[in-house]
Amino acid sequence: MRSWAVAHPFEFEWIFASPVGSTQHQPDSARYQAGLRFAYVFLDIIIELWNTQPFPVPDLEDQPESLREQLRAYSRLIDERLPPEALHV
Numbered sequence: 001m002r003s004w005a006v007a008h009p010f011e012f013e014w015i016f017a018s019p020v021g022s023t024q025h026q027p028d029s030a031r032y033q034a035g036l037r038f039a040y041v042f043l044d045i046i047i048e049l050w051n052t053q054p055f056p057v058p059d060l061e062d063q064p065e066s067l068r069e070q071l072r073a074y075s076r077l078i079d080e081r082l083p084p085e086a087l088h089v
Contacts, residue, residue, distance in 0.1 A: 047081050057085035 005012040026032060049055070060068055071084035 043078060043081075046086075050082055050086050055086070055089060057083070057089055060085050060088070063088065 005016075060071065063071070067088070068084065071087050074087055075082060075084045
């Protein structure tokens, strides 16, 4: 991924670093849905890794409250197949 990002800086910025309006953060927006589809490409692999070889995770209570809430919400979104601490990693 890094090689592609370095070779395609404009595309990388467009996909990963472009600011978006508040309407694009809504779950029914096309951009939000595209982001979820992209995340799900890796999600099953990470879940398999977590289930077969759990990795060290930080204490969720050591994280800022806003991050804790985001991690908990995402964990619920993916049917809690990964705990919030694992999502942080």
